[in-house]
Amino acid sequence: ANLIMSNEYANLTDDGKTKFDRILYACNRMRELINSLLTFSRATLVDRRYETVDLDTIIKDVKEALHENLNDIGATITTDFHDTAKIIPFQFVQLMENLIHNAIKFAKTDTPLEITIKSRLVNGPDLQIENLSTAVNYCHISFGDNGIGFEPQHSEKIFGVFQKLHGRDLYEGTGIGLAIVKKIVENHNGHINAIGEPMQGATFNIYIPY
Numbered sequence: 001a002n003l004i005m006s007n008e009y010a011n012l013t014d015d016g017k018t019k020f021d022r023i024l025y026a027c028n029r030m031r032e033l034i035n036s037l038l039t040f041s042r043a044t045l046v047d048r049r050y051e052t053v054d055l056d057t058i059i060k061d062v063k064e065a066l067h068e069n070l071n072d073i074g075a076t077i078t079t080d081f082h083d084t085a086k087i088i089p090f091q092f093v094q095l096m097e098n099l100i101h102n103a104i105k106f107a108k109t110d111t112p113l114e115i116t117i118k119s120r121l122v123n124g125p126d127l128q129i130e131n132l133s134t135a136v137n138y139c140h141i142s143f144g145d146n147g148i149g150f151e152p153q154h155s156e157k158i159f160g161v162f163q164k165l166h167g168r169d170l171y172e173g174t175g176i177g178l179a180i181v182k183k184i185v186e187n188h189n190g191h192i193n194a195i196g197e198p199m200q201g202a203t204f205n206i207y208i209p210y
Contacts, residue, residue, distance in 0.1 A: 001027055039094065039180055048187060051089055055081040055119055055141070058089070062096045069104055075113035082120045085139045086210065087188060095184045096143075098177040099204060103145040108199070116144045121210060132191050132207060139210045144203040149196040158194055 001024055012020060059079055063070065070077070077100075085092075100115065107113040119141045124134045132138065150158065159182040181204075185192040190208035 033176075037176065039176075048088055050086050052084050052086050053089055053092070054084050055079075055117075058087075058092055058096060059117060062093055062100060065093075066097065066100055066104075069101070070113075073104060073107060073113055075104065075107070075115065077115045077117065080116075080118045082139075085119065085141075085208065087208065088184075091184045091187060095181050095206075098181050099143050102177055103143075103147055103202075106145075106147040106149075106202075108146070108148055111146060114146045116142075118142050122207070127207065129191050129207065133209075137210045138190070138207040141206040141208070142203055143206070144201060146201040149198050149200045149202050150194075151198060152196065155194045155196065159192070 001020075004020065005024070009017065009020065056079060059077065063077060069075075096117075103113060103115050119139055122138050122140045124132060124136050124138060127138065159178050182192055185206055185208065188208040190206060192204060192206045194202060194204050196202035
């Protein structure tokens with residue numbers, strides 16, 4: 001396809017160019033899907049090597065990597081972290097990148113995107129979350145945005161592989177990004193949930209052992 005694009009595209013008829021453009025679009029979609037599935041697979045099989053890391057450092061790296069994406073839509077990220085966290089660093093970078101990409105994708109068209117990321121220490125017994133231990137404390141990381149949100153009944157569905165709440169024509173993506181986020185949280189023996197309302201933004205709550 002790249003050879004045709006480089007050497008023969010100008011020789012195609014208008015109808016041929018339209019069809020070829022659709023082929024390229026489909027190829028790029030498949031490549032994106034394969035890359036997402038590979039990332040999901042790695043998140044499942046990775047060796048768990050934890051480090052005590054300053055969350056500000058993680059967010060600084062992510063903001064640098066996504067600078068153009070954030071700058072293009074005038075997005076701002078505000079942080080308020082309590083302390084360090086015991087995490088798998090490169091996976092947590094992936095987690096934050098996916099959440100930020102998700103927020104960018106579902107930002108309102110008429111309102112600048114605002115993302116707020118906070119953390120605090122909480123006692124296991126106080127959480128009353130079924131799959132979390134009451135014998136340890138947790139770092140609660142909340143990731144909130146002011147985007148288009150979602151219907152509350154979809155709060156679990158959004159973490160499923162290939163689950164998309166909006167049509168492909170409106171919002172591009174493979175439907176794997178949040179599934180990767182959940183898998184990474186599970187790799188940390190943690191828990192994640194999502195809270196949203198239509199046009200009222202979304203908040204993701206992450207709990208990982210401290």
